[in-house]
Every structure is written in C-alpha cells, then in structure tokens.
Amino acid sequence: MKTATEILEEKCRAAKAASRRLAYVSTEVKNRALDGIARSLSNEKDRILAANKIDTDEARATGMGTAMLDRLLLTTERLEAMAADVRAVAALPDPVGEVWDMRTLPNGLTIGKKRVPLGVIGVIYESRPNVTVDIVSLCLKAGNAVILRGGKEALNSNLALAAVVQEAASAAGLPEGSIQFIDNTDRALVSQLLGKSDIINLMIPRGGAGLIKFVREKATMPVVAGGIGVCHTYIDGEADIEKAVAIAHNAKVQRPTVCNALDSLLVHTGIAKEYLPLVAGRLAEAGVEIHADQRALAILKKAPSLKLKPAKEEDWGKEFLSLTIAIKVVGSLDEALEHIAAHGSGHSEAIVTENYGAAMRFLNEVDAACVYANASTRFTDGGQFGLGAELGISTQKMHARGPLGLREITSYKWIIFGSGQVRP
Amino acid sequence: MKTATEILEEKCRAAKAASRRLAYVSTEVKNRALDGIARSLSNEKDRILAANKIDTDEARATGMGTAMLDRLLLTTERLEAMAADVRAVAALPDPVGEVWDMRTLPNGLTIGKKRVPLGVIGVIYESRPNVTVDIVSLCLKAGNAVILRGGKEALNSNLALAAVVQEAASAAGLPEGSIQFIDNTDRALVSQLLGKSDIINLMIPRGGAGLIKFVREKATMPVVAGGIGVCHTYIDGEADIEKAVAIAHNAKVQRPTVCNALDSLLVHTGIAKEYLPLVAGRLAEAGVEIHADQRALAILKKAPSLKLKPAKEEDWGKEFLSLTIAIKVVGSLDEALEHIAAHGSGHSEAIVTENYGAAMRFLNEVDAACVYANASTRFTDGGQFGLGAELGISTQKMHARGPLGLREITSYKWIIFGSGQVRP
Numbered sequence: 089m090k091t092a093t094e095i096l097e098e099k100c101r102a103a104k105a106a107s108r109r110l111a112y113v114s115t116e117v118k119n120r121a122l123d124g125i126a127r128s129l130s131n132e133k134d135r136i137l138a139a140n141k142i143d144t145d146e147a148r149a150t151g152m153g154t155a156m157l158d159r160l161l162l163t164t165e166r167l168e169a170m171a172a173d174v175r176a177v178a179a180l181p182d183p184v185g186e187v188w189d190m191r192t193l194p195n196g197l198t199i200g201k202k203r204v205p206l207g208v209i210g211v212i213y214e215s216r217p218n219v220t221v222d223i224v225s226l227c228l229k230a231g232n233a234v235i236l237r238g239g240k241e242a243l244n245s246n247l248a249l250a251a252v253v254q255e256a257a258s259a260a261g262l263p264e265g266s267i268q269f270i271d272n273t274d275r276a277l278v279s280q281l282l283g284k285s286d287i288i289n290l291m292i293p294r295g296g297a298g299l300i301k302f303v304r305e306k307a308t309m310p311v312v313a314g315g316i317g318v319c320h321t322y323i324d325g326e327a328d329i330e331k332a333v334a335i336a337h338n339a340k341v342q343r344p345t346v347c348n349a350l351d352s353l354l355v356h357t358g359i360a361k362e363y364l365p366l367v368a369g370r371l372a373e374a375g376v377e378i379h380a381d382q383r384a385l386a387i388l389k390k391a392p393s394l395k396l397k398p399a400k401e402e403d404w405g406k407e408f409l410s411l412t413i414a415i416k417v418v419g420s421l422d423e424a425l426e427h428i429a430a431h432g433s434g435h436s437e438a439i440v441t442e443n444y445g446a447a448m449r450f451l452n453e454v455d456a457a458c459v460y461a462n463a464s465t466r467f468t469d470g471g472q473f474g475l476g477a478e479l480g481i482s483t484q485k486m487h488a489r490g491p492l493g494l495r496e497i498t499s500y501k502w503i504i505f506g507s508g509q510v511r512p
Numbered sequence: 513m514k515t516a517t518e519i520l521e522e523k524c525r526a527a528k529a530a531s532r533r534l535a536y537v538s539t540e541v542k543n544r545a546l547d548g549i550a551r552s553l554s555n556e557k558d559r560i561l562a563a564n565k566i567d568t569d570e571a572r573a574t575g576m577g578t579a580m581l582d583r584l585l586l587t588t589e590r591l592e593a594m595a596a597d598v599r600a601v602a603a604l605p606d607p608v609g610e611v612w613d614m615r616t617l618p619n620g621l622t623i624g625k626k627r628v629p630l631g632v633i634g635v636i637y638e639s640r641p642n643v644t645v646d647i648v649s650l651c652l653k654a655g656n657a658v659i660l661r662g663g664k665e666a667l668n669s670n671l672a673l674a675a676v677v678q679e680a681a682s683a684a685g686l687p688e689g690s691i692q693f694i695d696n697t698d699r700a701l702v703s704q705l706l707g708k709s710d711i712i713n714l715m716i717p718r719g720g721a722g723l724i725k726f727v728r729e730k731a732t733m734p735v736v737a738g739g740i741g742v743c744h745t746y747i748d749g750e751a752d753i754e755k756a757v758a759i760a761h762n763a764k765v766q767r768p769t770v771c772n773a774l775d776s777l778l779v780h781t782g783i784a785k786e787y788l789p790l791v792a793g794r795l796a797e798a799g800v801e802i803h804a805d806q807r808a809l810a811i812l813k814k815a816p817s818l819k820l821k822p823a824k825e826e827d828w829g830k831e832f833l834s835l836t837i838a839i840k841v842v843g844s845l846d847e848a849l850e851h852i853a854a855h856g857s858g859h860s861e862a863i864v865t866e867n868y869g870a871a872m873r874f875l876n877e878v879d880a881a882c883v884y885a886n887a888s889t890r891f892t893d894g895g896q897f898g899l900g901a902e903l904g905i906s907t908q909k910m911h912a913r914g915p916l917g918l919r920e921i922t923s924y925k926w927i928i929f930g931s932g933q934v935r936p
Contacts, residue, residue, distance in 0.1 A: 108853060108877075108879065111877075111879065112876050112877060191898070193896075193897075193898060197887055197891065199897060199898075204879070206909050206910070207879070207909060289909050289910070290909075290910060304732075305732075308728075308729075310734065310908070310910040328932070330932075331931075331932035334932065334934050335932065335934060337934075338934035338935055339934075342934070342935055429532060451927050451929075452536050453532075453535075453536060455532065455535065455628070455631070455925070456925060457925060457926060458925065458926040458928060459925055459926070459927055459928065460928045460930060461928070461929055461930060462929070462930040462931055462932055462933075463621055463928055463930025463931075463932070463933040463934075464933065464934045464935050466934070466935035467621065467928065467933070467935055468926075472617075472935070473617075473623060473926070474615075474617060474623075484734070485630050485631060485713050485714075485923035486630070486713070486714060486734040486910065486911045486923065487910045487911040489923055489924055489925060489926070490925075490926045499909035499910065499913055500913060501879070501880060501881060501882065501883055501913060501914075502881060502882040502883070502892075502897070502913070502914045503875050503883055504882060504883065504884045504885070504887055504891065505875075505885055505886070506884060506885060506886040506887025507755075507886055507887075508752070508754075508755035508758065508759065508886055508887070509886075509887040509888065509891070510758050510759055510761075510762030510763075510766070510887075510888045510890070511762055511766055511888050511890040511891055511896070
C-alpha cells in the first residue's frame with residue numbers, strides 16, 4: 089500500500105504534468121469545464137449535501153460553535169449561489185494569451201510579453217467548503233492546475249465537492265490531474281506540501297492568522313497571503329462633515345467582520361469637537377464600542393449613551409473584526425500619516441477632506457494596497473473594483489497588490505520572433 | 513559600544529525611514545543624485561583605487577586565481593565605464609508615478625493603479641565591486657532604498673564606493689539613509705538580514721549557486737534570484753541550415769560564461785546528418801568540447817578533429833558556463849519539448865525552423881522566461897530587450913520574469929478618488 093507521502097508525491101507530479109497542458113487549453117474548453125462544474129453542483133446536490141451532513145453532524149457532536157457551524161453548512165441555496173459564482177467566472181475574459189509591449193527592435197527581432205498561467209497553485213484553507221469551488225474555478229480559468237488542502241472539519245464536504253468538480257472538468261476535456269485534493273488531514277503533509285517549490289509556483293493560505301504565519305514561515309515557494317487589514321480613515325480638518333460621518337459609519341458598520349472594515353479613526357483636532365459627537369452617535373446606534381484616546385475622550389465623555397472606553401496602546405494597529413473602533417485626535421495631516429505608517433497593515437486607508445492638497449498628499453504618501461480619498465474602505469474588493477471574482481487581497485508589494493483577480497494569478501513570458509539574428 | 517547586531521538594526525531602520533521619503537522624491541532630484549554619483553566616481557578615483565589596491569594586494573597574497581582577481585580589480589577605465597552606466601540609468605524614464613487602468617466605476621469612484629517603489633531592496637553579492645554602484649543606481653532611480661552586503665574580498669573597495677555614492681546622493685538631496693552598506697562581513701549578520709521581512713521588501717542574491725540557495729532557503733522576504741540558465745536550442749527538421757549553424761555557434765561561443773549561453777543543442781534526426789558535421793566543425797574552431805549522445809556520436813565520430821566525448825546523464829540540464837556543449841538527436845518536436853520541460857531552468861530556449869506550426873508550438877508550449885524562434889538566446893538581456901539596464905534575470909514566475917529593469921523593481925498601489933461613496 090502506498091504511504092500518504094507517496095500519494096502526495098503522485099498528486100503533485102500529476103498536477104505539474106496537467107499544468108503543462110492546461111497552459112494552452114482554449115478558453116472555450118475552460119469555459120465548458122466551468123459550466124459543467126456549475127451544472128454538477130446542482131445535479132450532484134444530494135451527494136454533496138449528504139457528505140456535508142456527516143461533517144455538520146460530527147461538528148455538532150463535538151460542540152462546534154454556531155458561527156463556525158454556519159460557515160461549514162451547505163444548503164441547496166448555497167450550492168446554487170456557488171454555481172452562480174462559477175458561471176460568473178466563466179463569463180470573465182480569459183487573461184491567458186494576452187500579448188503586450190510587442191515591438192520590433194532595430195535588429196529586426198520582434199519581441200513582446202505574453203500572459204501565461206503561473207502553473208500549479210497550492211491552496212491551504214480552513215473550514216468553509218465553498219472555498220474549494222471558488223478557488224478551483226478561478227485557478228482553472230487562468231489555466232492553473234490546483235492542489236487543495238482543506239480543513240479536517242469539512243473533509244467529507246470537500247471530498248464530495250472535489251470529486252464533483254474533478255469529474256465535470258474531465259468530462260469537459262481538461263487535462264486529468266488538473267485538480268488535486270489532499271484527502272489526508274495529517275499536519276505533517278502540510279509541511280511536505282510547503283516544501284514542494286519544484287512543483288507549486290504559488291501557495292495561498294486562506295484562514296486565520298495562525299495558518300498564514302505557519303505557511304509564510306515554512307513555505308519554500310512564493311506565498312501570497314492577505315487577510316489582515318488594519319484600516320484607518322483620517323478625517324481632515326477640512327472634511328465635509330456629512331460625508332465624513334457617512335464614510336466612517338459605512339466603513340465600520342456595513343460589515344465589521346471583514347478585512348477592509350475600519351479599525352482606527354483619526355480625526356483632525358480642528359474638526360474633532362464638531363465631528364466626534366456626530367459620528368459617535370451614529371456608531372452608537374449600530375452598537376459600536378469606542379476606544380478613544382485622551383483628547384477624543386474629553387470631547388465624547390459628555391455623551392453618556394456611548395459604549396466608551398479609554399484606548400490602550402494595543403488598540404492602535406489592531407484589526408478588530410467586530411463592532412469596535414479606536415478613535416484618536418491628531419494635530420495634523422503629518423501626524424495622521426505617521427500614525428498610519430506606524431500602525432497600518434498596508435491594506436486600505438482613506439482620507440476625508442475637501443482640501444485638494446491634503447487629498448493629494450494622502451494618496452501619494454500613504455503606502456498601502458488601496459488608498460482612498462473621500463470613500464469608504466469597504467470598496468476594496470475584486471468585484472467592486474471590476475476585476476470579477478477575487479482569490480483574496482494581497483497586502484504584499486511583490487507580484488500583485490490589492491484584490492487578486494484572474495490576471496493576478498498569471499505570469500508572462502517574453503516571446504521573440506527572429507529571422508536568424510545572432511548577438512554581435 | 514554598539515554590537516554588530518545593533519548597528520545592523522539601525523541601518524535597517526534608517527533605510528526603511530528613508531524609503532518612505534524616497535518614494536515620492538522627484539525624478540529631477542533622483543537624476544541629480546545619479547549625475548552626482550557619476551561625477552564622484554571620477555573625482556574620487558584616487559580614494560577608490562587606493563582602497564581597491566588593498567583588496568587586490570590582499571587577494572594576491574592569499575593566492576586568489578587570475579580570473580577572480582580580474583573581477584575584483586578596479587581601474588580608471590573601469591570607473592569611467594561605471595560612471596557611464598550610472599549616467600545611462602539617469603537617462604532612463606522614471607517608472608515611479610506611472611498611472612494606468614484608470615477608469616470611473618458606475619458609482620462614480622475613479623480608480624486606477626499607480627506605480628510606486630518596492631520600498632527597501634536588499635542585495636547580497638559576491639566579489640565584483642562594480643555591482644555596488646550598478647545596484648545603487650537602479651534602486652535609487654526606481655525610488656527604492658537599498659541595503660548592500662558585499663563580499664569580504666572586496667570590502668575596502670566596496671566601503672570606498674559606498675561612501676562615495678552616499679555622499680553624492682546626500683549632496684543631491686536624497687534622504688539620508690537611502691543607501692546602507694553592511695561593513696561587517698560576519699556570516700551571522702547575513703542570516704540576521706535575511707530575517708528582516710518587516711524592513712526589506714525584496715532580497716536579491718547576486719553570485720554563485722551556493723549563495724543563491726542559501727538566500728532562498730533562509731530569506732523571510734520575497735527573493736528574486738536568477739542567474740542559472742540551462743539554455744536549449746532545438747534545430748527542427750525544417751530548419752534553415754545556415755541560420756541554425758550561426759545561431760547555435762553564437763549562443764555557445766559569443767560569451768560562454770554567462771547564463772544565456774547555449775548548453776544543450778537538440779537536433780531533429782531528419783536534419784542531423786547534414787547539420788551536425790557543419791555545426792560541430794564551427795564549434796571546434798572555437799575550441800568547444802562536445803558531449804554527444806549515441807546518435808550524435810555516430811554521426812560525428814568520423815570527424816577526428818573534434819573534442820568529442822559521449823554525453824553522460826548529468827550533461828542534460830547542466831549549465832556549463834564554458835566552451836562545452838551537450839548535443840542530443842531527437843526524433844520529434846515533441847521529444848524536444850519534453851526534454852526542455854524536464855531539463856530546462858526556465859531561462860531562455862530557442863527553436864530554429866522554417867516551419868510555421870513548429871515555431872508557434874515551441875513559442876506556446878515552452879515554459880521559460882524567454883522563448884525564441886530563429887534567434888540566439890544570447891539576446892536575453894535588459895539592454896538588448898530595450899529596458900535599459902538590468903538588475904538580473906529572473907527565472908521565477910512571480911512578480912517579474914526575464915530581465916529585471918527599473919519597472920520590475922517597483923510595485924503599484926490602487927488609488928481611488930471618491931466624492932463621498934459608501935458601499936451599499
């Protein structure tokens with residue numbers, strides 16, 4: 089019998105071999121595969137939901153919390169939503185094959201860049217089984233083979249989903265082996281996978297900070313991990329108060345559990361007395377707890393209906409992922425820029441101002457994936473940015489920054505058309 | 513007294529702080545700094561050459577080989593050539609600030625990408641002191657701070673060069689701290705440097721395979737390393753014989769010690785009897801040693817003037833960096849493609865053919881940074897490709913592939929101009 093290590097080796101080699109053919113499969117065949125996957129999610133619904141029931145029963149029996157259980161649960165509606173997402177990816181333009189910067193050099197060589205898939209993408213993710221289908225559809229559309237390793241809690245669901253997508257992809261004519269699923273949840277195999285720099289061109293961890301840290305430290309191949317967003321909004325002294333209230337409220341409250349939600353609100357001292365009571369009132373209506381620095385506290389303490397606490401040092405640079413906000417009064421744009429440079433995570437930062445120079449300085453000087461003037465940081469999203477779907481949001485500067493759409497999971501090669509040229 | 517570790521910490525922090533300001537220094541100031549550096553290389557010639565003499569005397573005393581000594585040696589002419597290179601970088605367009613994909617979304621948000629520097633680039637390099645100036649000029653032009661760690665053999669030369677470029681950069685108004693040089697050659701400090709993922713955005717190792725492997729394994733930040741080029745040229749059955757001889761000869765002989773030189777020549781069996789004696793004769797004139805597979809050997813053994821050996825298994829996928837070539841006869845384009853997929857290093861690969869379909873398949877299916885039809889692989893070079901100077905050649909697929917010019921050592925950020933938009 090083969091060992092788990094040998095099986096992993098085989099799957100890696102099969103993915104690599106498939107990736108070579110997948111790189112130049114036509115858009116038509118890839119779209120046919122995606123349509124097949126979408127159809128199968130409906131047609132094979134009973135098989136998938138039965139597998140999911142094993143996982144959710146097990147999770148309930150071991151006392152998993154309600155929020156986690158909900159993330160694990162699949163329903164007919166959720167499968168339909170997943171199928172719709174796959175169809176949306178099929179409808180996106182194929183990034184592969186795009187040629188740009190093509191030109192003819194004085195020696196007659198015609199040279200340019202051609203977009204190609206990355207090759208093999210590894211994804212290590214935690215409990216949400218819909219990630220299995222999400223990732224597969226994006227990777228396949230961009231011509232990449234994919235090696236998936238999901239969480240233990242969702243093993244049966246992921247196995248069923250992986251089988252369904254594998255069958256649909258093969259039936260449509262994609263190379264066998266394009267989709268690999270590691271069905272052994274032994275942690276040692278994760279380390280083995282992270283050592284496969286000869287096979288896997290990009291590793292994407294999707295999950296909590298612990299998983300991301302582990303993958304970053306152990307991976308021998310490039311890793312793109314985002315996920316952590318410590319987002320600031322700076323209300324300038326010349327902000328439009330109404331916009332400033334609406335933007336801060338939206339960024340904090342509209343969906344507080346995600347990475348592009350507002351964490352720290354910085355308010356210019358010249359506007360704080362007018363602005364803070366208004367925004368605090370709106371935030372309080374939504375049940376937001378406010379951690380205020382001394383100056384903000386002095387202004388806000390007269391409003392006893394607020395959930396108000398003094399900010400501690402660790403509140404700056406903290407990703408709350410909940411209805412909590414840190415508020416600091418700053419003396420200048422420079423102080424705000426310094427604070428963001430010291431505490432931001434390079435995700436999304438915003439200024440609210442009617443002053444042209446302040447907006448320009450903020451856009452120029454803040455070093456983050458997405459920098460906003462007069463808008464909510466909640467817009468940082470592949471769909472909102474018009475990229476179609478997204479694989480995640482990168483806060484790194486190498487390769488791709490911000491939302492990772494299809495183009496961001498490709499590479500390019502230089503192609504050179506000669507007629508016998510040699511170098512003098 | 514400060515420890516070496518503390519000094520390294522200080523230099524890292526200083527580079528980071530400088531990089532924030534350097535990111536939006538004007539092109540004019542950056543060019544002024546580069547012109548100043550070029551001038552100083554002439555004006556401070558005596559100081560630099562005196563320092564270099566200490567290194568070369570020491571190297572001679574410890575029995576360094578002639579080739580290594582030559583790499584270490586600086587002369588007035590070499591300093592002038594370095595200054596000319598710096599001026600050439602000053603003349604290149606500034607990549608920073610370029611804005612693209614700018615568009616207005618249905619909700620009125622105007623959104624696009626703006627090119628920004630990477631931040632801080634670390635470079636660990638071996639004995640050629642001219643690398644110090646090369647790298648500094650490219651990094652500064654692209655708005656990056658740089659931390660340099662050169663080899664022990666060139667320490668005095670590098671110290672003098674670093675001081676000269678630091679002084680010139682400061683005098684021109686670049687932020688203090690933009691150029692850091694680690695003057696302690698203790699190996700432990702390299703490991704410390706490789707752990708600074710919070711400071712250094714990109715690490716570039718320049719040197720032998722041992723250095724590159726060490727950096728890849730230990731670095732916690734992204735690494736772009738190239739340098740290793742196992743390059744194939746495939747002579748198709750429908751090649752133009754004359755072009756095929758000229759291209760193979762040029763790729764092997766024009767400069768055999770570099771990464772884009774030809775290593776393995778694959779020859780279609782249908783053309784081998786005619787082609788091999790011709791190319792082997794030309795290669796023999798240049799003193800090339802031929803490691804031939806059985807079929808090539810059978811054709812070539814009648815020509816006793818050749819330096820001919822049977823190829824061993826380890827000749828395939830070997831980077832010779834010398835006047836040695838491996839030659840294999842293949843039965844088909846497919847066999848050539850398989851051989852290249854198995855043994856290539858993803859650097860530069862070429863086909864010589866007059867058959868349209870074969871050329872297209874080769875360009876499509878070979879997975880390498882640079883893929884050629886009917887030209888010598890020796891063209892893989894930033895200067896030859898029209899990028900101006902280059903920092904190296906990347907054989908990775910992430911971020912940038914092929915020659916790394918100025919644009920390839922930048923990142924981008926999304927800039928978003930709103931007028932109060934919130935996410936519904």
